[in-house]
Amino acid sequence: MGTTALRSASSHFREGIQAGLSIAIGYFPIALTFGLLAKTTGLSMSETVLMSMIVYAGASQYIALNLISLGTGVFEIVLTTFIVNIRHFLMTTSLSQKVEQDSLWAKITYAFGITDETFSVIATKEGKVTTGYVFGVVGISYCSWVFFSGVGHLFGAGLPQTLQESMSVALYAMFVGLLVPSLKGxxxxxxxxxxxxxxxxxxxxxxxxxxxxxxxxxxxxxxxxxxxxxxxxxxxxxxxxx
Known part of the structure; x- marks a missing residue:
């Protein structure tokens, strides 16, 4: 790859980071609350961060915490989160027509980082989208979610036990917050x-x-x-x- 091409890719990547900055900021309170609830549920710091790194799906992770607290089996948790996230197949298929042609591994990598929010930002950008731009958007969003999940767990460890237990209310508040706007529309x-x-x-x-x-x-x-x-x-x- 020539110098000009590297500069172009770097420019598109920075543009993607700028576009995804609002998502990263929006993830801060949700990821923080997830980390707090994960601590309350009994997950360790490493388990909490690993879940955010590997699953990287807000609603599904909250649902998983609820199922874990109820003593649900592993297979049931995996199946439930799979059903919740099945829409991502449609989202990534749609974006494959929007993003420039690239290697299969590049597509697989950035497809993992597609969420409702990153999809909206990428899909609404005018014209064709470069791979560098997509990696910028999903990269900063992913880092924000993982980092603040860990921060939430760390802060949760220092909170009084009664406050930690009361944080479980946030789980249901989030579901209500997601559901009510959809019900109205x-x-x-x-x-x-x-x-x-x-x-x-x-x-x-x-x-x-x-x-x-x-x-x-x-x-x-x-x-x-x-x-x-x-x-x-x-x-x-x-x-x-x-």
Whole structure:
């Protein structure tokens, strides 16, 4: 690679860092809270940082903490987080048309760093996007999430036990904060949330499934039911048009 090409790649990388700076700042309180909750749940510093490094998915990590605190099995936790993150397949597929052609390993590497926030920044940039720009956006976002997860755990170790235990409320507050805006903007999301809650309550209260499997089954069944209803509506509308 020539000097000019290196300068160009470096320039695009810096541009990506600047674009991702707002994401890095936004991750600060969420990652900090995750670290605090991880400490409360019983995870060590290394386990907390490793989870953020390897999983790197905010909502899924919060869900995993909740399942861990309930004593859920490893397979159930992995399956649940996989279902929650399955949308990332669509996101990375979409970005493959937006980002310049590069090696497979480069694509695999930056695809790991795609989150809802980094996807939004990259997808809304006008024109084709360079690999350097993508690495800049995902790089600073990833470093922020991992670093502040560790900081949260470190601070959590020095907090009074009663305050550490009360931090579990933040987990549910985050879910409510994510859910309410979606409920306001979409009846489909509202129906999906209510249906999933109903299925989960039935499975849990009846003792048919353990807590972890109840969440997995409720998620799959509610999503399938909602999509089936949407399909029936569209088919009915097409028939009316004929």
């Amino acid at each position: 979409s009846k489909k999301v509202a129906f999906l949330a209510v249906t999933a809650a109903a299925f989960n309550s039935i499975f849990t209260l009846s003792g048919l499934l353990s807590t972890g499997w109840a969440i997995v089954a409720a998620t799959l069944l509610s999503a399938t039911l909602v999509e089936w209803i949407e399909w029936v509506k569209k088919k009915g509308g097409a028939n009316d048009g004929d």
